[in-house]
Amino acid sequence: MEEIDKLWLSMGIANMEWGQVLMMAVGCLLVYLALVKKFEPLLLVPIGFGALLCNIPVAGIGGPDGMIGMIYHAGIETGIFPLLIFMGVGALTDFSALIARPSTLLLGAAAQFGIFGTLIGAVALNYLPGFDFTMAEASSIAIIGGADGPTAIFLASRLAPELLGAIAVAAYSYMALVPIIQPPIMRALTTKKERAVVMEQMRPVSRLERILFPFVVLILCALLLPSAAPLIGMLTFGNLLREAGVVERLSRAAQNEIINVVTIMLGLAVGSKLSADQFLQTETLGILVLGALAFCMGTAAGVIMGKIMCYATGGKVNPLIGAAGVSAVPMAARVANKVGLEENPHNFLLMHAMGPNVAGVIGSAVAAGVLLALVGN
Amino acid sequence: MEEIDKLWLSMGIANMEWGQVLMMAVGCLLVYLALVKKFEPLLLVPIGFGALLCNIPVAGIGGPDGMIGMIYHAGIETGIFPLLIFMGVGALTDFSALIARPSTLLLGAAAQFGIFGTLIGAVALNYLPGFDFTMAEASSIAIIGGADGPTAIFLASRLAPELLGAIAVAAYSYMALVPIIQPPIMRALTTKKERAVVMEQMRPVSRLERILFPFVVLILCALLLPSAAPLIGMLTFGNLLREAGVVERLSRAAQNEIINVVTIMLGLAVGSKLSADQFLQTETLGILVLGALAFCMGTAAGVIMGKIMCYATGGKVNPLIGAAGVSAVPMAARVANKVGLEENPHNFLLMHAMGPNVAGVIGSAVAAGVLLALVGN
Amino acid sequence: MEEIDKLWLSMGIANMEWGQVLMMAVGCLLVYLALVKKFEPLLLVPIGFGALLCNIPVAGIGGPDGMIGMIYHAGIETGIFPLLIFMGVGALTDFSALIARPSTLLLGAAAQFGIFGTLIGAVALNYLPGFDFTMAEASSIAIIGGADGPTAIFLASRLAPELLGAIAVAAYSYMALVPIIQPPIMRALTTKKERAVVMEQMRPVSRLERILFPFVVLILCALLLPSAAPLIGMLTFGNLLREAGVVERLSRAAQNEIINVVTIMLGLAVGSKLSADQFLQTETLGILVLGALAFCMGTAAGVIMGKIMCYATGGKVNPLIGAAGVSAVPMAARVANKVGLEENPHNFLLMHAMGPNVAGVIGSAVAAGVLLALVGN
Amino acid sequence: MNDSSLLFESLWLMVIGMGIVYGFLLLLVGILRLMSRVALRLAPDEPPPAPLAHRSIGSGDSEDLIAVISAAIARYRHPR
Amino acid sequence: MNDSSLLFESLWLMVIGMGIVYGFLLLLVGILRLMSRVALRLAPDEPPPAPLAHRSIGSGDSEDLIAVISAAIARYRHPR
C-alpha cells in the first residue's frame, strides 16, 4: 500500500498549488493570443507553452535540474540567446533606407523617449502601495518602450531577472498590439495635410556603403558606448554576413537555423520565468500598464519629431514615419504606411518608414547601453 | 631513444585490451546491421561508430575530457537530447487517427504489458547465476518493451546509466526487427476472419481538435502523472508547433535541424556507453533476450486487446491493428497493414493502425512516468 | 554630476588602449582581405569581426563573462568545434580519387615535410633575440604547414593556446595565398616535359570500397596512432555518413547546419585570441614568416616526391600533383590543374590531384597526432 | 531486498503500472471525446482556417489582456 | 534611497540618456553622410559586384600582409 501512497504523493493534483493553476491558465492564454489573435506567435507560442510546462507541479521542468531550467541557465543568464537572435535580426535586416536618408535616425532617437519616460513612470509608481521598484527594475521595465524583444530580454536578464517573464510578455504583447495602439495617437498629433505629405523617392544605395555601414556603427559604439557593444556588435555582424556576398552559407545559417532554434529555446526559457511567485504580483499589473504607456509615449515622441523635421525641411518629411521609430520591425512601418494610405491612397510610405524603423532598433540598443552603463553595477 | 619508447607506449597496439577489440567489432557489427540490413540506420550508424571511437585505447574520446564524453555529459546525463528528439517526433507526428477514434488508445495501453511483463522477467532472471538486477535496472530493461528509443534512453539515463548502451542497442535493434517478430504472433492469435475485418473510414478531424489535443494530453499528464511531464510535454510542444500553422519556421526547425543534429550527437554519446566493462557482461545477454520477450508480449497483449475490442464492437475493429500499439512508429503500423493485406488484398489498415501506433508512444511515456515515480529515488 | 563621471569612465575612448586600436585595425584588415581579396572569407570574416568585437574596451565580449569568451571556452578549449568541422569536411569530401590510386598517399606524406621542416625553423628562430618558442609552441606553429585549418586550431588549442590567434590567421591566410605561393615553386622544380605528363584515367570506385574506406583508415589510426584518433575519427565518421546512403538526413546536417553554425562560432572565438598582448609580439612576425616557409617547403617536398614517383613509374605520374599534397582542399588541386594546363591545354589534372589533396588532410592529421603524442604532456 | 521480495514488488508494480496506464488512457479517451464534441460545436462547419486566418484584432484586446491577468493576480493574492 | 531621490535620479537619467541617444545618433548621421560621400567617390559608377567579384590577387599580397602587420607590431612595441 506504501506504493499507492508514494504514487498519490507523486501526482500533480496532490501537489498542485493555486498559483500554478493560474499560471498554467496564463500560459494557455498566451498561446491563445498567439494562435487566434496572431500576437507574435513565433515568440508567444514557446513562451506560453514554456509557462505551462514549468508550472507543472513535482516535475520541476523549469528548475535547476529540469531541461528548461538548464536552457535558461545556459542561454539567458549568459545573454547568449538574445545576442544570437540579434545576429539573426542583423542578417535579416536591410539597412538601405537608413543609409540613403541618415536623418531618419533622429526619428529613431526621439522614439526612445518612450523608454526614459517610462523609467520616470515606473519610479513614480513607487508612491502607490504595492510597488517598490529599484532603479534596476525600473530600467528593465522601461526598456519595453524600445519595442524590441531581444534587447528587452538582454537588459532584463542583466538588471532584473525576477521581472523577465512579465517584461518579455509585455514587450511581445504590445509589439503585437502596435496596429491598435499607434494609429489614434498618430492621427491625434498630425494634421490632415501633414499625413498627406508625399516623400521623394530614395536614392539607390551602393554595395560598398552597405558593407561599410556595420563597421561605422560598431566603431562609433565602441568609442562612445561600449556597454551597448554586445548588442550592436552582433547586430552589425549579422548584417555584415548578409551584405558581404561571399559568405552566403553563414548568412543563411544566421537567418534560419540559428534564429529558429534559438527562438524555440529562448521562448521556453522565458516561459520558465512565468511562475506564480514572480508573475502574480501587483508589480506585473504595473508593468503591463507602464508597457502600454511606453509604446504610447514612444509613438508620440516619434511623431512630434517627425513634425519638427517636416517643418525644418519645408514639408519634405511625412510625420507619420516618425511613429515607426519605436522599432517593432516591420509592424510599425506597416502601420505608418497604412495610416498614410488612409489620407492618400497613392502615397506609399512603407520604404520611407523603414529608415526610422531600423533606426529604432539601433536607438533602443543605445538606450539599453546607457542604462547598463549607468544603472548596472 | 626515449622518444621511441614514448611513441611505442602511445600506440594503440601497445595499450589495446581484449575487450576493446571485441567492442570495436560490436560497433562495426552495428554499422553493418544498419547499412546492409537497414536496422534503424539513423541511430545505429552513429551508435556503432561511437562505440568504435570510444573503444580506441589511449585516445579517451568517450572519457570525461574527450569530445564524445563531453557530449554525453551535456546531452544525455541531463536528459536534454532524448527530450529534444521527442519534440521532433511530436512535430513529425500526425495524431489525427487517434483523435478521430480515441478508443484506439486502449490498444496502446494494452501493449504496455510488454513493459511490465518484462519487468517481472528481469527480476525473475535474478534466480539464475550471473544476474543481479536491481529494481531500477529491471525497470530500465523493461522499457525496451515500449519500442520507443528516446523514452528508453531517457529512462535508462535516469535509472541505470550503466546499462544504457545495451538497452539502446536492444531497443533500436528490435524496433528494426518488428517486421520479423510481430507477424507470427499476430497470425497465431487471430482467426482468418478476424484478420479480414474491414474497418470503416475515419471521420475527418478539424484543425481546432488537432490544436486542442496537445493541451488535453499535457494537462491530464500534469494532473495525474507529472513524472511523465518532460516526455509528454516535449512531445505535445512539438505537435503544437506542427499544428499551430503560424509558426512554420519553428516547426521546420524541430522536424529537421534540431532532430538531425541531436540524432548524430545522441547516437555518438550512446555509443560511448558500449564499453567492454559495461557491455560484455552476462547481463547484456539477458537484456537481449528480455528485449525480444518484451516485444513479443507487447504485440500479443495488443492483439488480444484488439480481439476484445473486435468482440465488444460487434466486429468493427480488426485485431491486427492492436499489434501497432507497441509504437515503433511507423514500422508497426506498416506491419499491421501488410499482414492484413495478406488476407484481403483490398483491405488497407495503415491509417487505422496509426491510431494505436501513436497511442503506443503516449502509453510508453506514461509507463515510463510510472516507473520514474515509483522506482526512481 | 557623478553620473557624468561614471558615464565618461564607461566610454570606449576613455579606456581605449593603443594595442586595442591596432588590433581593431587588424580585424578590419582581415575582413578586407576576406571580402576584397577573397581570402577564405568563410573563416576570415568571422575571425576578423571577432577580433574587432573582442578588442572593444570595457565591453569584455571576449572575456570570461562575455559571449565570445564563453563560446571559446565551450567550443575551442574542449576541441569540439574543430572536430565538428572535421566531421563536416569528411561529409563533404569524396575520397574516390584516393581509393582508386592509393599510391598518391605518398605525395600527401611528403608534403608533411612542410610541418617538420618548419618545426626546425621555429626552434632555430630562438637563436634570434625576441624569440623564445617552447617545443609545444614550435609544434603548433609547424602545423600551419599542414594547410588545414581545423587541424591547426585543434593542435594549437591543445599545445599553445596563447598563439592560437596568430596561427589560425596565418593558416587561413596562406591557404588563401596558395595560388600565389605554389606555382613558382612548382615550375622551378619541374621540367617542361614533366609538367606535360598526361596521366591515365582512374578506375571507377565501387560503393563498397567507399564504405569500407573510413573503417580502414580509422582502425589503422586506432592501432598505431590513437592521439590522431579524434581528428581521423570525426573525419571518417563524416565520410561514412556521406557514403552510407541510408542516413541522408544526418549527412546533410553534417554538411550544412552543423558546419555552418560551428564555422560562425569558431571564427568569432578564434578572433577573441587576436588581442594586443598575444598578437602584437615579435613572435607573430616569426609565425607569419615561418608559415610562408612551411607552405613553400610542403609544396617543394610534394613536388619532389612527385618527381620520384614519376621516375619510379616510368613517367606515369605528373609531378605537379605532388604540390596538392599540402591539403588546402580544393585550392591546391586547382592550382596543380592550372599549372598543368599552362603546359598542355588539354591535360586536366584536377581529378588526379584530388588524391594527394585529400591524402594531405589525412597526412596532416597523422602529423598532428605525432606531435600530440610526443610533445603534448 | 532478496529476490523473492523483488519479484513480489515487480508483480505489484505491474498491477499498479498497468492500472495507471489503463486509467490514464481511459480518462484520455473520455476527455478526447468531450473535446471533439466541444470543438465541433465551436467550429461546426469547419472552414478550417477561417477563425484563425483573418486578423481580427478588436480594439478591446489590450484591455482584455490586462483584465484577464488582473483577475488572475487578484485571485492569487486574495484566494478567499 | 527614498522615492523622491529615485525620482530625481530617474529624471536625471532621462536627461543624460536622451542626450546620449541623440548625441550618438546625430554623430552617426554625420558619419554616415561622410561615409556615403567617400564610398561614392571610391566606387562612383557602382557596377556593384565589380570591385569584389573578380579575383584579383596581386602577387604582392603576401608581402602586403606581413608589411601591414609588421608595422602594427612595431608601433605597438615602440609607441613613441
Added chain:
Amino acid sequence: MNDSSLLFESLWLMVIGMGIVYGFLLLLVGILRLMSRVALRLAPDEPPPAPLAHRSIGSGDSEDLIAVISAAIARYRHPR
C-alpha cells in the same frame, strides 16, 4: 632545456615524425589495395545499390545478433 638541445630534439622529431607519417601512409597504401581487391571480389559486377538497397532481412537475423554478441561476451569473459 637550452636552444641547441631543442634544435637537436626538433631534428629528432622530424626524423621520427616523417618516419611515422610515411610508415602510416605506406601501410595504408597496402591495406587500401587489399581492401579494393576484397571489395571487388565481394561485389564484382558492382550494380552499386544492389546488395544494399533491397531489404533482405532473413528470418534468422534476430538469432544472428544474439549469437554474435553472445560469442563476443563469451570470449571476453573466458579469454583462454
